[in-house]
Amino acid sequence: MAVLALLAGIALSGCSRSDTGTETASRPALPAVEVKVEKAVGQELPALIHVTGVVRASERASIAPKVMGTISAFPVDLGQRVKSGDLLVKIEAAEISAKVLQAEAQLKQASRDLAREESLLEKGASTSEIVKNLADRVTIMTAMVDEARVMLGYTEIRAPFDGRVARKFSEVGSLSAPGMPLLELEGDGDFEIEAGVPESLIAGLEVGAAFPVQLPSSKGSFEATLKEVSSAFDSISRTVTARFAIPAAVEARAGQYARLTLSGEFRPAVLAPVESVSKYGQMERVFVVEGGIAKLRLVKTGAARDGNVEIVSGLTAGETVVLDPPVSLRDGQPLKL
Missing domain, CATH: 2.40.420.20 (conserved putative lor/sdh protein from methanococcus maripaludis s2 fold)
Structure with missing residues (x-):
């Protein structure tokens, strides 16, 4: 029985190989x-080299006070649009208001003295030297009043251009000091890309040339024009700051990540x-x-x-x-x- 089973298996195997060969031969x-x-x-x-950059408003300003005092009003919020001349910050500085009143009072006194001496001079009861000295004093006091009023004007900080409040660094009740930024304002106009370009690629940059750019966050691609290149290298990163203008038709927002494609060495x-x-x-x-x-x-x-x-x-x-x-x-x- 074992021999018969073996012979049957060999016969089936032979048939299978024969069928396969026939199928292969018949395949068209x-x-x-x-x-x-x-x-x-x-x-x-x-070689195409990718450089990363950040989108920034072409017109932007860090707003800082020129006088010391307490912030009494901060009528703008983050992201709020403002027009040129709108009030951004009001600072309370009572001593400046007092100086204005003092200077105005001194100017009035000097003006009265000058008028009296001029009248006496016409009657021969005064001298031209006294009148001249009083006239000089009036001029000085007028300048002091103007200076005090200018200082008082510094207590109100207004928008230098149309834009949007990008950052706020202080709040009502805080103490402001000259040179200390209170907020950052960005214009509504053009945008640009600020990027650190490796030292090895600087030779291939030409102001006015266009470079491919991608904005991954908005999945947009376009060409940006090189506006300016810094003359100073960053000693740590060995890069140079360059700014690329974004076309007006491109929808961009400050702070977006951008990827520029620059040309390297030939290969x-x-x-x-x-x-x-x-x-x-x-x-x-x-x-x-x-x-x-x-x-x-x-x-x-x-x-x-x-x-x-x-x-x-x-x-x-x-x-x-x-x-x-x-x-x-x-x-x-x-x-x-």
Whole structure:
């Protein structure tokens, strides 16, 4: 019985192999597909280097008082829009008001004395020297009144331009001191990107040149124009501060993160048409033409450049690739060129 079972197994195995061979032999050949092709080219291209920056309002100001005193009014809130001339902060400084009253009183007294002596001079009861001295005193007291009034005007801080309150550093009741920032104001006009550019890339920067920019938070991309470059290096980061103007049509907000693309040193690169690269899941692939046959090739791509894409690996210059490969195209399938 064991011998019969063994013989039966051998016979079934032989039948299975025979059936498989028949199926392979009967499988139809892949039809030739008509495609358009183009050769990958090699070029010397600059390396693309990404630099991060921050969006800021082109017009901005840190508002600080010129006199010391207690903040008695702070009528603006964070994010509030203000017009030029609107009251931002009021400072209580009683001693300045007292100086104004004192200077005004002294000016009135000097003016009365001058008028009296001028009248006496006409009658010959005074001298021109006394009148001249009193006139000089009136001039001095007038200047003192003007100075005191200017100082009193410093107790009210007003918006220097139309904008929005970006930050507040103090509140009502706090003591203000000259030079101590109370709030930050940002204009409603143009925006710019402030970025630290590595020392090695400074030579490639030219004022007025445009550079690609991405705003990841808003998924926007555009070109920003270089406005100015600082002449001083940061000794720690070895970078130079540069400012790039954002086009007026771009929706941007102060504080957004921006990524600029700058050009580095030239290096050899392989470029292929963008339409030759297709994705299969997370993989990128091209079909290379070898002897009239499509050969599937996995590649790694870099930056896109004027209708082409840089092939970092998987393809060499001079190889022919299929443009817009059909979804049904298979590895090893014949091609009609």
